[in-house]
Amino acid sequence: MFKTLKAEFGKYFVEFKTYYPDHIVSLIVTYILFAGFFLGFRNSGNLSEGFYIGFLCWYLASNIISESSVSISFEKQAGTFEQLLLKPVNIELLCLIKTFVWLVFSSIQVVLLLILVKFTIPIQFKFDIKIIPILLITLLGLSGLGLLLAALTVRFTKTASFESILSYFLLFFTGTIIDINSMPIVFQIISKSLPLTQGIMISTRILENEPVSSNQIIMLCLNSLFYLFLGAIIFKIIYNKTKSKGLVTDY
Amino acid sequence: MKILKVENLTKGFKNGKKENLVLNSINFEVNEGEIFTILGPNGEGKTTLIKLMTKLLNPSKGNIYYQGKNIAKIGEKYYKEIGCVLEGNRNTYWFLSAMENILYFGRLYGLKDDYIVEKGTELLEFFGLINDKDKKVGQFSLGMQQKLSIIISLIHKPRILFLDEPTLGLDVVSKIDIIEMLKYLTKTEGVTIILTSHQMDVIEKIADRVMLLKDSRIHFLDTIDKLKDMYSxxxxxxxxxxxxxxxxxxxxxxxxxxxxxxxxxxxxxxxxxxxxxxxxxxxxxxxxxxxxxxxxxxxxxxxxxxxxxxxxxxxxxxxxxx
CATH class of the missing domain: 3.30.70.80 (Peptidase S8 propeptide/proteinase inhibitor I9)
Structure with a gap:
């Protein structure tokens, strides 16, 4: 696994260097989005203490979910996907490793974004080291959803629209920018079952110095593991069916 | 010694309610160290057969055995025993250099960096690409890309090398280079090569045995000399x-x-x-x-x-x- 991780880091680093303008553009777009939401909500008086952490959680989460599928789509287009399948590495594990590598690079981008925000927008950041493990547990669960989307990409290839729906759902229905309790009851139920909602809620409580019970953390862990295993199982089923149909490498 | 055995292999693809049978109960064995060629008109299942033998496709019926073990039960370890270059020129990353590609895929095989660089350099020299090792693959000619794909598929010393149309679209020099290198590999390293090709001149120069696929079945399986004796x-x-x-x-x-x-x-x-x-x-x-x-x-x-x-x-x- 370590060698695979090293392989992916090496490749991503070269890719990052080669296509660095894309990453700069992505950083600027995220900055504009963040600044827009922040200024808009501050002026309307609806800005909570944990707004920025919610936004960053969503930013990482929506990309964590789409990373595997974007990567598979790219590999299928480039024609290298079959070569990955021909290597002695479990494809689900490879997807998770790719997602982890992306997370590391994205975290660096997030730090850069925060530095940019700090110097350009009058915002007070609260930070507590305890939110990092909460964030990692949350993102682990979300990578299960990522595997689900990756499986759909293996089968159907063009799944960008699914990713957009899921991303905006996460933005508006997980407490990132809108209070969950003000939503219709159906969305409240769906929203509360997602690891991201729970993760943002716990992180916000930590930042606001409110107590977090061990039950809440256990629930988050169980929820994340549930989504991870669900994603892995669904991936396996769809992947095997697609293999039988001979559509794995279709683009 | 038999290295691969294909038993009652059937593969069909469903098109609505109808099933289009590409391979129908085919049986054959591949000897260790031989160059085994699969021939046939377009759409007769050559690539499908390669994908079944490399587990990129699941069979509808039948089994494939590698050294007596059913490949469906070996798991990902099977890929440590085989190398594969599929048709087309997209087996490598164009934004990586030749050596970066070798390193990336070598690491996926779980190999150590020192070994990958050493073996990679040896293979790059053998295939005449050593001076281009730091060049991006996007700048490579078709022949160079194909050679690099073969190098990558050999980096972990596979026992079987699967090649789907390895010389398609190459100029004469690259084609002859690859043929000679593959022949040399079977002699010196004992690699078993299973390849498909449309190019008869290639097959004539390289194949120990030929298998002809047509109408979902094997129509001929023997040496080239036997085929020639029968029809010339x-x-x-x-x-x-x-x-x-x-x-x-x-x-x-x-x-x-x-x-x-x-x-x-x-x-x-x-x-x-x-x-x-x-x-x-x-x-x-x-x-x-x-x-x-x-x-x-x-x-x-x-x-x-x-x-x-x-x-x-x-x-x-x-x-x-x-």
Whole structure:
């Protein structure tokens, strides 16, 4: 696994260097989005203490979910996907490793974004080291959803629209920018079952110095593991069916 | 020693309620260290067979055994034993250099960096790409890309190398280079090579055994010499003075199948298939009686392309008669 991780880091680093303008553009777009939401909500008086952490959680989460599928789509287009399948590495594990590598690079981008925000927008950041493990547990669960989307990409290839729906759902229905309790009851139920909602809620409580019970953390862990295993199982089923149909490498 | 055994392998693809059978209960074995070639017209299941043997596809029925073990039960470890280059030039990352590609894929095999660099350098030298090791693959010619793909598939010392149309679209020099290198690899490293190709000249130079797929089944499986023996017995060349059209010659060449007819430098040359000695005697006599000057009459060896053509034509004919 370590060698695979090293392989992916090496490749991503070269890719990052080669296509660095894309990453700069992505950083600027995220900055504009963040600044827009922040200024808009501050002026309307609806800005909570944990707004920025919610936004960053969503930013990482929506990309964590789409990373595997974007990567598979790219590999299928480039024609290298079959070569990955021909290597002695479990494809689900490879997807998770790719997602982890992306997370590391994205975290660096997030730090850069925060530095940019700090110097350009009058915002007070609260930070507590305890939110990092909460964030990692949350993102682990979300990578299960990522595997689900990756499986759909293996089968159907063009799944960008699914990713957009899921991303905006996460933005508006997980407490990132809108209070969950003000939503219709159906969305409240769906929203509360997602690891991201729970993760943002716990992180916000930590930042606001409110107590977090061990039950809440256990629930988050169980929820994340549930989504991870669900994603892995669904991936396996769809992947095997697609293999039988001979559509794995279709683009 | 048998390295791979294919048993009752069937693969079909569903199209609505109908199933299109690409391979139907095929059986064969591959010997260790041989170059085994899969031949057949387009759409006859050559690539499908390669994908089944490399587990990129699941069979509808049947099993494939690697050294006696069912490959469906070996898991990902099977990929440590095989290497594969699929058709097309997209087996590598274009934004990485040759050595970066080798390092990336080598690491996926779980190999150490030192080993990958050492073996990679050795293979780059062998394939004549050492001076391009730091060049991005996007700048490579088709032949160079194909050589790099083969290098990557060999980095972990596989026992079997699967190649799907390895020389398709390459210039003559690259094609010969790859053929010679593959032959050398089987001799020195004992790698078993299973390849598909449309190019008869390639197959003729490289293959130990040939398997012909048609209509979802194996129609021939043996050495090239056997294939040639079966179908090249009856090809003859007759050279006559003067120019004669094909229709003029049919008067004499009754019951023969003309495969080539040329008029050049005052002579007409005709190649035909016929093994009937008395018939040949008759038409030679008739020609001489009519004052036609025959300057040459000899049996000629067919090339593989002609043999394949005859083979497939005969099959179609036989099937039509059934």
């Amino acid at each position: 017995k009856s090809k003859y060349l007759i050279k006559i003075e003067g120019y004669f059209d094909e229709k003029d010659l049919y008067k004499y060449l009754i019951d023969v199948s003309i495969v080539n007819h040329t008029k050049n430098n005052g002579f007409t040359e005709v190649e035909f298939y016929n093994d009937n000695y008395s018939l040949q005697q008759n038409f030679l006599k008739s020609m001489l009686n009519d004052g036609i000057i025959i300057t040459e009459f000899k049996k000629v060896e067919s090339d593989l392309e002609e043999i394949m053509y005859m083979f497939l034509k005969n099959r179609e004919g036989n099937e039509g008669n059934v």
